[in-house]
Amino acid sequence: MALAIAILLMIGLAIYAVMPLLAPEGAVGDALPIDVTPLVDLKRRRMVVYENLQDLEFEFKAGKVSKDDYESLRENHLAEAAQLMLASQEQEELTEHDLMIEKQVAARRAQKKAEHPEPYVCPKCDFENPLPVKFCGNCGAELPQHSRREKKKSAQ
Numbered sequence: 084m085a086l087a088i089a090i091l092l093m094i095g096l097a098i099y100a101v102m103p104l105l106a107p108e109g110a111v112g113d114a115l116p117i118d119v120t121p122l123v124d125l126k127r128r129r130m131v132v133y134e135n136l137q138d139l140e141f142e143f144k145a146g147k148v149s150k151d152d153y154e155s156l157r158e159n160h161l162a163e164a165a166q167l168m169l170a171s172q173e174q175e176e177l178t179e180h181d182l183m184i185e186k187q188v189a190a191r192r193a194q195k196k197a198e199h200p201e202p203y204v205c206p207k208c209d210f211e212n213p214l215p216v217k218f219c220g221n222c223g224a225e226l227p228q229h230s231r232r233e234k235k236k237s238a239q
């Protein structure tokens with residue numbers, strides 16, 4: 084019994100020890116989990132760069148890194164941080180831009196619906212003509228009068 088508990092404990096410890104290795108912090112270029120947006124990923128990478136910078140600073144002060152190495156590495160890190168910062172800004176703008184467009188599209192759609200509550204659906208191609216037209220704006224087929232109901236299969 085005691086042995087079984089000991090073994091379970093060992094397994095638990097082993098899993099605990101391996102866990103951080105399974106999820107490395109600085110993994111770049113790997114497939115991202117679904118809930119990680121590009122923006123979150125960029126921020127995470129920036130944090131890693133800052134951590135590296137701090138490490139570098141620490142190592143330089145401890146005399147482990149030469150001044151030349153320190154300066155060139157520091158420059159690299161800073162350049163990377165700046166690049167990631169820029170990418171995040173672009174991503175943020177892009178997200179805002181997308182949201183704005185989505186809102187506009189939704190508003191336009193709502194407006195269209197209000198103006199034309201019954202779209203003129205083409206029986207041939209299923210295109211929803213936004214205006215009460217005689218011919219389909221997509222395929223040119225003649226629309227039957229009052230085609231707003233169900234799409235019927237044309238007899239032709």
Ligand SMILES: [Zn+2]
Pocket residue numbers: 205206207208209210219220221222223224
């Ligand atoms: Zn059509």
